[in-house]
Amino acid sequence: MTIRVLAPGALSTVQNGGREGYRHLGVGSTGALDAYSHTVANLLVGNRRDAAALEITLAGPRLRFERAARIALCGADIDAHCDGRAIPAWRPVSIPAGATLALGACRRGARVYLAIAGGIAVPTVLGSSSTDLRGGFGGVEGRALVAGDALHVATDGEIPVEALQVARWWIDPSPDIAFDTPTIVRVLPGRDTVAPAGALFDPEWRVAVASDRQGVRLEGEMLRPVDPDERISEPVSPGTLQLPPDGQPIVLLADAQTHGGYPRIGHVIRADWPRLGQLRPGDRLRFEPCDRAQALDAWRDRCHRLARIELAISARLQSA
Amino acid sequence: MARLAAGTDGSPDIERLGEDGLLVRLGTAIDPRINARVHAFARQLAASRPDWVRDIVPAYASLAVFVEPGKPPHACDLLDAAIDWIRAQPADVMADTAISGVVEIPVRYGGEHGPDLAAVAAHAGLHPADVISRHAAVDYTVAMLGFAPGFPYLLGLDTSLAMQRLQTPRLRVPAGSVGIGGAQTGIYPRSGPGGWRIIGRTETVLFDPRRSQPSLLSPGDRVRFVPVAGP
Numbered sequence: 394m395t396i397r398v399l400a401p402g403a404l405s406t407v408q409n410g411g412r413e414g415y416r417h418l419g420v421g422s423t424g425a426l427d428a429y430s431h432t433v434a435n436l437l438v439g440n441r442r443d444a445a446a447l448e449i450t451l452a453g454p455r456l457r458f459e460r461a462a463r464i465a466l467c468g469a470d471i472d473a474h475c476d477g478r479a480i481p482a483w484r485p486v487s488i489p490a491g492a493t494l495a496l497g498a499c500r501r502g503a504r505v506y507l508a509i510a511g512g513i514a515v516p517t518v519l520g521s522s523s524t525d526l527r528g529g530f531g532g533v534e535g536r537a538l539v540a541g542d543a544l545h546v547a548t549d550g551e552i553p554v555e556a557l558q559v560a561r562w563w564i565d566p567s568p569d570i571a572f573d574t575p576t577i578v579r580v581l582p583g584r585d586t587v588a589p590a591g592a593l594f595d596p597e598w599r600v601a602v603a604s605d606r607q608g609v610r611l612e613g614e615m616l617r618p619v620d621p622d623e624r625i626s627e628p629v630s631p632g633t634l635q636l637p638p639d640g641q642p643i644v645l646l647a648d649a650q651t652h653g654g655y656p657r658i659g660h661v662i663r664a665d666w667p668r669l670g671q672l673r674p675g676d677r678l679r680f681e682p683c684d685r686a687q688a689l690d691a692w693r694d695r696c697h698r699l700a701r702i703e704l705a706i707s708a709r710l711q712s713a
Numbered sequence: 714m715a716r717l718a719a720g721t722d723g724s725p726d727i728e729r730l731g732e733d734g735l736l737v738r739l740g741t742a743i744d745p746r747i748n749a750r751v752h753a754f755a756r757q758l759a760a761s762r763p764d765w766v767r768d769i770v771p772a773y774a775s776l777a778v779f780v781e782p783g784k785p786p787h788a789c790d791l792l793d794a795a796i797d798w799i800r801a802q803p804a805d806v807m808a809d810t811a812i813s814g815v816v817e818i819p820v821r822y823g824g825e826h827g828p829d830l831a832a833v834a835a836h837a838g839l840h841p842a843d844v845i846s847r848h849a850a851v852d853y854t855v856a857m858l859g860f861a862p863g864f865p866y867l868l869g870l871d872t873s874l875a876m877q878r879l880q881t882p883r884l885r886v887p888a889g890s891v892g893i894g895g896a897q898t899g900i901y902p903r904s905g906p907g908g909w910r911i912i913g914r915t916e917t918v919l920f921d922p923r924r925s926q927p928s929l930l931s932p933g934d935r936v937r938f939v940p941v942a943g944p
Contacts, residue, residue: 416770416779418920418928419858518922528862529903530922584728584736625743626859626866628770628777630730652772652859660731663782688732692783 394460396509398542402454402496404606407513407532407544410443412521416651422631423523423531424647426606426670427504429569430468432699434508436706437465437485437564444512445522445532447544449505451673453496454538461490461554462546463510468570469502469671475557484563485710487554501572502671511548526606526648562709564702569667569695575677578644578665581688583634585656587616593634593658594680598642602674606648608635609672615640618656626654632666634659634680644669664691727796733767733782735795740774743896745868747774748856752933757802765791771932772857773866815852815935818900818915820891822848822940826914829879833893833910836876845940847871848912853898855934863902863920863928867936870898882908889915891938913938 408431411424425431425448432442440446447454453471466473466482473480474495475488482505488494499505515522515532524532533542575597587593593616601610618636629635633645635655644661645653646669661669662683672678683691726738739754740747755771758778762769770777778799780791822845823830834841853867860866875896883906886892890901892909901907902919915938919929930936 413767413779415862415927416768416777417858417932418862419860419864420862420927519927525862527905528920528922530862581729581731625741625773626857627738627772627775628730628734628736630734630777630779632731650860651770652857657730660729663732685732689783692732 394458394462394511394546394548396462396544396546397457397459398538398540398544399455399457399493401538401540401542402449403452404450405454405538406448406524406526406536407445407515407522408448408524409445409522411647412519412523412525412531415519416628419651420519420525420528421649421651422647423521423525425506425523426646427468427506427570427667429667429695429699430504430566431506431508433483433564433566433702434465434467434506435512436703437467437483438463438508438510439710440508440510440512442703444508445515446506446508446513447538449496449507451503452498453505455496456494456544458488458492458494459490460548461488461552462548463487463552464494465508466496466505467508467564467566468505469499470572471499471505472497478557480557480559481563483566484560486560487552487558489554489556492557499673502570503673504670509546510552511546514545514547527650560709564706569698570671571668572671575679576668576672577679577681578668579662579683579687579691580634580659580680581662581683581685583657583659585636585658586619587636587658588619592616593642594682596679598678598680600672600674600676600678601641604672604674606646608646608649609644609669609678611642611644611678613641616642616658618658620656624654624656626652629653629657630660632661632663633657634661646670662688662691664688664695725799727799729792730777733780733792735778735792735799736775737778737799738775743773743856743868745854748854748868749933751776754802755932758799761798763794763798766795772859815937816930817937817939818891818917819939819941820849820913820915821942822913827891827912829892829910830912833874833876833912837873839873844874844912847874848898849938849940851937853936855930855932855936856897857932858928858930860899861902861905862922863930865899865919865930865934865936867898867900870896872896874898876910878908879910882906886911887914889917889919891915913940
């Protein structure tokens with residue numbers, strides 16, 4: 394089954410759970426920035442959790458489906474229409490052959506995941522279907538979608554859909570995706586500290602326009618590291634909170650470089666990465682200190698919530 | 714004998730990189746001897762690597778160990794296990810004395826291939842031909858791969874050739890460009906923005922994700938540039 398890209402949107406890329414094990418070659422993690430929404434979207438259409446789906450940024454694409462398909466949209470609030478009819482998110486939707494799916498602007502949040510039953514079929518490169526924009530491989534030719542692209546979907550056969558069908562049940566994504574103002578993310582200590590000690594945690598930060606899949610760039614009161622000496626490049630990780638000389642912190646995301654030479658003033662915990670992925674320019678952000686036990690609890694809670702969601706969806710899909 | 718230990722109590726200096734990474738620091742300077750120990754330690758770890766270790770990532774004077782993100786109920790125990798594993802390594806790591814093979818990289822220097830060759834020569838007070846011969850006279854070591862997939866940071870540059878990066882990076886540096894950034898030299902595997910002084914270009918493909926060995930060079934490898942003539 395083929396999906397034709399009529400208009401690509403601002404930045405639409407194929408992403409799965411990410412590409413791990415190649416950081417020693419300078420290859421970053423890539424993968425869905427909001428892995429929670431990405432996972433739920435896949436579960437809603439009966440896919441594996443880490444199947445390849447489309448990550449849509451701020452303004453969505455227009456897509457024509459040559460065959461009927463079951464889809465789900467999860468993540469940011471977005472205007473979505475199928476042949477002119479509004480369709481809701483966080484639930485399975487069946488769309489008929491020949492339909493055009495038009496995704497508009499994100500109203501809240503920055504990234505939407507479009508999962509299609511069967512998953513988007515792209516070659517596996519270095520163990521992953523995710524697009525590596527820096528390396529120019531993975532996904533669709535290592536780049537964002539452009540008008541005229543064809544997305545192939547691995548389906549087992551025809552899905553009989555006469556007209557648009559919207560499930561009457563849905564998944565409530567809170568508290569993982571909540572669009573609170575300000576967004577709060579929890580931070581484990583890094584090697585470096587700032588002076589005064591509360592300077593990172595007391596103020597609100599504003600998300601800068603230059604933020605992208607490599608990092609959330611923040612604007613606010615200039616931070617000063619306790620030890621401002623220059624240092625050599627060392628490995629970094631997604632979630633690392635870097636402090637460049639301009640005093641404006643950057644939270645590294647999945648597409649960040651594998652090494653960095655700036656002071657590391659913290660690490661945003663994994664359970665809160667989806668919230669980072671939903672930040673848009675101008676949004677407000679606060680950091681909260683946490684310890685390893687709290688990080689572990691947060692991660693276990695997340696895993697348990699996803700496991701419950703998976704069970705609930707599977708029960709619904711089987712009874713349908 | 715070189716000591717692995719960098720902590721005050723004689724144990725390795727280990728920093729947590731969030732919930733699933735550890736950074737083991739052997740030094741704080743760009744120094745070929747420290748870097749050689751990093752690669753020796755990385756090989757030593759690789760020899761007893763547990764299956765839950767995702768990646769061992771060398772840098773100039775440190776290396777990172779990344780573990781699988783924990784699955785409940787055992788989430789996060791893996792970092793503690795990784796610390797035990799690292800601390801159980803012999804405290805003294807010797808750089809390998811056996812020299813591995815040298816990867817030769819043919820380079821067309823100057824002209825359209827190396828638009829900054831004249832500037833590097835002027836900065837060094839040398840004739841461009843001397844810059845080429847000095848750049849090609851050394852066996853370099855791949856200190857680490859970073860910045861982009863397959864980009865080698867090479868140690869061993871003749872100090873007379875060191876030159877600061879461009880004030881304003883170029884928007885597009887062609888694939889295969891050989892550059893000088895400060896005291897290091899390196900090769901851009903793919904066209905893209907870059908601030909290093911470009912003195913030549915190679916047609917050798919540094920990184921191809923479809924190859925069984927995607928990166929031509931691995932951390933710790935030896936590299937030599939071979940000048941070639943022609944357009």
